[in-house]
Amino acid sequence: NINQRKQEAVQFPLKVVEIAAGELDPAVWGLNFPSQYDSFKRTQENYGETPYGGSEPYSKLERYPAMIRLWAGYAFSKDHNEERGHYYAQIDQENTQRVQIVNQPGACINCHAAEAPGLIAEMGWENFNHTPYNDLKDQLHFGSSCADCHDPVTMDLVITRPAFRNAMEQRGIDLSQATRQEMRSYVCAQCHVEYYFLGDNKVLTFPWSQGLTIDNIEAHYDSYGFTDWTHAETGAPMIKIQHPEFEMWSTGLHARSGVSCADCHMPYVRAGSVKVSDHWLRSPLVNVSQACQTCHNRPEEELTERILTIQNTTASLLRQSEEAILAAIDAIVAAREAGVTDAELEEALLLHRGASLRWDFVSSENSTGFHSPQESARILAESINLARQAELAAYKLQAGK
Amino acid sequence: NINQRKQEAVQFPLKVVEIAAGELDPAVWGLNFPSQYDSFKRTQENYGETPYGGSEPYSKLERYPAMIRLWAGYAFSKDHNEERGHYYAQIDQENTQRVQIVNQPGACINCHAAEAPGLIAEMGWENFNHTPYNDLKDQLHFGSSCADCHDPVTMDLVITRPAFRNAMEQRGIDLSQATRQEMRSYVCAQCHVEYYFLGDNKVLTFPWSQGLTIDNIEAHYDSYGFTDWTHAETGAPMIKIQHPEFEMWSTGLHARSGVSCADCHMPYVRAGSVKVSDHWLRSPLVNVSQACQTCHNRPEEELTERILTIQNTTASLLRQSEEAILAAIDAIVAAREAGVTDAELEEALLLHRGASLRWDFVSSENSTGFHSPQESARILAESINLARQAELAAYKLQAGK
Amino acid sequence: MNQKSNFYAVSAVVMLGILVGLSLFTFSYAQGASYLSDDPNACVNCHVMREQFDGWNRGSHQAVAVCNDCHTPHTFPQKWIVKGINGFNHSWAFTTGNFPNTIQIKSFNAQVAEDNCIDCHETMAINVHGSGDKETLSCVACHGNVGHGR
Ligand SMILES: [Ca+2]
Ligand SMILES: [Ca+2]
Numbered sequence: 001n002i003n004q005r006k007q008e009a010v011q012f013p014l015k016v017v018e019i020a021a022g023e024l025d026p027a028v029w030g031l032n033f034p035s036q037y038d039s040f041k042r043t044q045e046n047y048g049e050t051p052y053g054g055s056e057p058y059s060k061l062e063r064y065p066a067m068i069r070l071w072a073g074y075a076f077s078k079d080h081n082e083e084r085g086h087y088y089a090q091i092d093q094e095n096t097q098r099v100q101i102v103n104q105p106g107a108c109i110n111c112h113a114a115e116a117p118g119l120i121a122e123m124g125w126e127n128f129n130h131t132p133y134n135d136l137k138d139q140l141h142f143g144s145s146c147a148d149c150h151d152p153v154t155m156d157l158v159i160t161r162p163a164f165r166n167a168m169e170q171r172g173i174d175l176s177q178a179t180r181q182e183m184r185s186y187v188c189a190q191c192h193v194e195y196y197f198l199g200d201n202k203v204l205t206f207p208w209s210q211g212l213t214i215d216n217i218e219a220h221y222d223s224y225g226f227t228d229w230t231h232a233e234t235g236a237p238m239i240k241i242q243h244p245e246f247e248m249w250s251t252g253l254h255a256r257s258g259v260s261c262a263d264c265h266m267p268y269v270r271a272g273s274v275k276v277s278d279h280w281l282r283s284p285l286v287n288v289s290q291a292c293q294t295c296h297n298r299p300e301e302e303l304t305e306r307i308l309t310i311q312n313t314t315a316s317l318l319r320q321s322e323e324a325i326l327a328a329i330d331a332i333v334a335a336r337e338a339g340v341t342d343a344e345l346e347e348a349l350l351l352h353r354g355a356s357l358r359w360d361f362v363s364s365e366n367s368t369g370f371h372s373p374q375e376s377a378r379i380l381a382e383s384i385n386l387a388r389q390a391e392l393a394a395y396k397l398q399a400g401k
Numbered sequence: 402n403i404n405q406r407k408q409e410a411v412q413f414p415l416k417v418v419e420i421a422a423g424e425l426d427p428a429v430w431g432l433n434f435p436s437q438y439d440s441f442k443r444t445q446e447n448y449g450e451t452p453y454g455g456s457e458p459y460s461k462l463e464r465y466p467a468m469i470r471l472w473a474g475y476a477f478s479k480d481h482n483e484e485r486g487h488y489y490a491q492i493d494q495e496n497t498q499r500v501q502i503v504n505q506p507g508a509c510i511n512c513h514a515a516e517a518p519g520l521i522a523e524m525g526w527e528n529f530n531h532t533p534y535n536d537l538k539d540q541l542h543f544g545s546s547c548a549d550c551h552d553p554v555t556m557d558l559v560i561t562r563p564a565f566r567n568a569m570e571q572r573g574i575d576l577s578q579a580t581r582q583e584m585r586s587y588v589c590a591q592c593h594v595e596y597y598f599l600g601d602n603k604v605l606t607f608p609w610s611q612g613l614t615i616d617n618i619e620a621h622y623d624s625y626g627f628t629d630w631t632h633a634e635t636g637a638p639m640i641k642i643q644h645p646e647f648e649m650w651s652t653g654l655h656a657r658s659g660v661s662c663a664d665c666h667m668p669y670v671r672a673g674s675v676k677v678s679d680h681w682l683r684s685p686l687v688n689v690s691q692a693c694q695t696c697h698n699r700p701e702e703e704l705t706e707r708i709l710t711i712q713n714t715t716a717s718l719l720r721q722s723e724e725a726i727l728a729a730i731d732a733i734v735a736a737r738e739a740g741v742t743d744a745e746l747e748e749a750l751l752l753h754r755g756a757s758l759r760w761d762f763v764s765s766e767n768s769t770g771f772h773s774p775q776e777s778a779r780i781l782a783e784s785i786n787l788a789r790q791a792e793l794a795a796y797k798l799q800a801g802k
Numbered sequence: 803m804n805q806k807s808n809f810y811a812v813s814a815v816v817m818l819g820i821l822v823g824l825s826l827f828t829f830s831y832a833q834g835a836s837y838l839s840d841d842p843n844a845c846v847n848c849h850v851m852r853e854q855f856d857g858w859n860r861g862s863h864q865a866v867a868v869c870n871d872c873h874t875p876h877t878f879p880q881k882w883i884v885k886g887i888n889g890f891n892h893s894w895a896f897t898t899g900n901f902p903n904t905i906q907i908k909s910f911n912a913q914v915a916e917d918n919c920i921d922c923h924e925t926m927a928i929n930v931h932g933s934g935d936k937e938t939l940s941c942v943a944c945h946g947n948v949g950h951g952r
Contacts (some may be wrong), residue, residue: 253707256703256707257699267903268903269903270850270899270903273849273850289902289903289904290903290904293902293904293906294904297906297946298658302657306654306657310775313775313776313779316779317779317782320782320783320786324786369775373774373775374711374714374770374774374775374777374778375714376775377775377778377779377782378714378717378718378778380782381718381721381778381781381782381785382721384782384785384786384789385721385725385785385789388785388786388789388790388792388793389789391789391793392789392792392793392796395793395796395797395800396796399796399797399800557936580937581936581937581939582939582943659943660943664944669929669930669944674925674926675925675926675927675928675929676926676927676929676930677929678929695944695945696944696946698947698951
């Protein structure tokens with residue numbers, strides 16, 4: 001046994017096949033890297049729910065019915081589930097009503113299929129983005145693949161998605177100078193970020209021109225009056241935020257202390273006598289000993305309790321923020337019914353927009369506050385403040401009629 | 402030389418005098434413990450301002466003028482300064498207008514004079530508390546003294562103030578079982594806590610019957626409709642919160658990780674060949690290397706930046722909360738002017754009370770959020786929510802007239 | 803103290819038997835003999851100790867204390883008994899692979915380490931551990947990084 005382990009250590013990595021440049025099939029890569037492949041495959045497993053996350057794809061709309069009204073008029077209000085393992089990246093996208101009730105662009109594919117870089121090379125960046133999703137979907141077979149993150153020859157981490165490269169370039173960050181530790185978060189930032197489709201070509205873009213905080217992102221959108229949709233009840237010009245894990249994390253103490261996504265979501269595990277990165281990306285709550293104890297020498301229960309304390313606090317503020325925004329929506333609707341005009345309502349509608357995008361930034365961020373506890377609470381405080389002001393503004397207009 | 406140092410250590414403590422049971426003079430204790438005494442005396446020094454703390458006793462009312470209206474009708478709105486070192490505990494109390502424009506009870510003395518335990522033994526607990534401050538103040542000569550925290554024979558940490566003992570007893574906590582590490586916070590919790598004067602005897606009491614969070618404290622006061630004062634503008638039944646450092650700290654991660662007040666405010670320093678506790682209690686911001694670096698192996702600038710990031714976020718929410726409460730006050734005043742009755746305003750007034758005591762809990766806590774960053778933000782979010790609801794309720798009543 | 807020496811006495815007997823058994827398997831292959839030396843290289847024979855070894859090499863104690871200065875008692879025969887217990891435990895754990903991914907020090911060994919801090923730093927730290935029966939503050943609570951960092 002020990003003998004075998006000693007050998008394992010020396011022979012690693014063990015090259016069985018040459019991996020071709022366009023190879024997408026994880027099973028082929030897995031011939032050379034069986035233990036990474038074994039754990040990678042486990043993203044298919046349902047390890048159940050955690051209090052706010054986990055891999056059970058329950059309906060978020062059923063659990064938090066406020067969302068239906070908060071997103072009224074947008075496809076998210078019809079279908080939105082808790083996300084699960086990378087294995088499902090393409091499957092879940094193909095099956096969501098969001099690609100059925102709306103004619104989505106190819107831009108959607110960027111983060112949900114290993115074929116994206118190949119298609120982009122073939123079709124050109126803009127063309128790929130604006131071609132309808134439905135025209136391309138039959139070409140998608142692998143959801144997540146090794147090729148998303150790795151160079152097939154060196155196995156180094158690489159950026160394969162243009163949107164992230166473009167966004168970082170705009171911020172003046174030279175990705176070729178990125179350290180290895182930075183790359184351990186940057187590969188995730190190709191997908192786990194807020195995005196929008198810019199212009200008629202639906203070009204996938206990250207709203208980072210002013211920085212990564214929610215205030216910066218709002219300023220980016222405001223700078224040219226961008227709107228994702230018009231709220232069905234109030235008529236406000238809305239912004240939808242999706243999975244800003246990278247942005248939220250970057251405001252937190254772990255990021256400032258140099259702790260990467262992979263440190264917690266892909267901790268080293270022993271495979272025989274070598275340490276390998278756990279490619280079963282999942283909630284650290286079901287994996288506290290590996291994900292946290294390397295750095296925090298505390299009992300598992302205590303670390304679990306730390307996560308839950310932060311999340312429960314965030315969740316209580318999320319509920320308060322939802323309540324406040326719903327009250328604002330009611331007040332705006334009532335004002336309209338009382339004859340208040342669109343022009344008069346302008347301020348209230350902008351307040352509604354600001355409150356909602358802040359709530360969404362925390363709500364759609366998948367750690368329920370953990371990635372940046374104080375910042376999440378701050379954002380929700382401001383969301384509540386704006387929502388209540390929207391309510392008041394609408395009420396004053398109504399009373400004036 | 403080495404030999405001599407070893408002896409120094411072995412002979413420790415070096416007893417020059419026997420310290421009598423009632424000895425209050427630090428200079429006498431200092432004969433036995435010269436290095437602790439030397440640092441203790443430095444609490445007299447003005448080391449200047451930190452962004453939100455420090456030892457410059459500037460007027461808080463001038464720096465944050467909102468406080469004048471937030472506390473309207475209460476003595477705090479006339480005089481309240483940034484606090485400074487323990488040396489000034491008795492001096493600053495004697496000189497504040499708060500003991501001049503109001504006839505304060507002896508209860509005030511509990512935390513501001515070393516004579517308190519002696520006077521209590523002499524006069525009895527209730528009698529001491531309700532006797533006017535002015536009748537007793539001539540007997541006070543030492544502000545802070547070694548005897549506040551230490552047993553003169555064993556030098557062990559001891560609880561010398563009944564209010565803390567009573568409060569802990571009520572919570573079912575047996576102080577005789579406290580660990581040494583717990584005592585390193587408990588001695589501070591004799592004074593750095595929210596308090597009120599209960600009943601006609603003005604008995605100094607800590608509102609902890611339901612627990613230590615702001616929600617628990619509010620529930621305690623609400624359970625029997627306690628009121629510190631009536632707001633001069635709105636007529637709301639108000640609660641004033643003072644220095645809840647211990648309560649705030651106990652909701653934070655440092656407390657949960659077993660880090661005590663003394664760890665940061667009295668870190669070990671070298672004195673010759675032994676390390677002693679630094680008795681110059683002050684802002685850790687001017688002492689980051691000793692106060693933080695032993696546990697957090699990071700550059701000083703980075704640790705300073707961590708503190709300031711937390712504090713700046715808290716401060717921005719404090720300002721938003723103040724703005725919201727002022728708006729509520731304006732709306733209530735306007736409603737009254739429009740003829741809304743006290744009975745009709747009841748809900749608005751209770752919302753004003755709830756918003757104000759939450760703001761005060763964070764504002765009067767002297768770490769500007771550092772002792773518990775997420776909790777501070779949560780509390781301010783709720784303060785803002787309640788304040789805006791008070792504003793709305795008052796506005797609705799006014800519009801109804 | 804009394805309880806401790808009792809423990810050592812009982813352990814001494816038990817260890818005698820175990821040490822004999824030990825030499826029959828893994829122990830010798832994993833260069834168990836070097837386990838009995840004070841050479842830190844003996845510890846990295848098991849690559850699972852690599853992180854600590856690297857940390858120690860970069861740490862503040864590299865020049866002044868080897869692994870065993872912290873991880874075995876400074877007195878005879880306690881030193882050899884603890885070496886025996888841990889030598890057995892580590893070999894056993896390593897052979898069976900039955901140990902946590904992130905190795906956590908057990909309270910027994912944590913106490914051994916803390917006693918050693920005091921042994922070397924008694925003078926400096928007199929106020930931390932105090933004299934007589936005063937409760938000692940945990941050195942590691944503030945100095946968690948000294949051995950090999952985390
Ligand atoms: Ca999930
Ligand atoms: Ca101060």
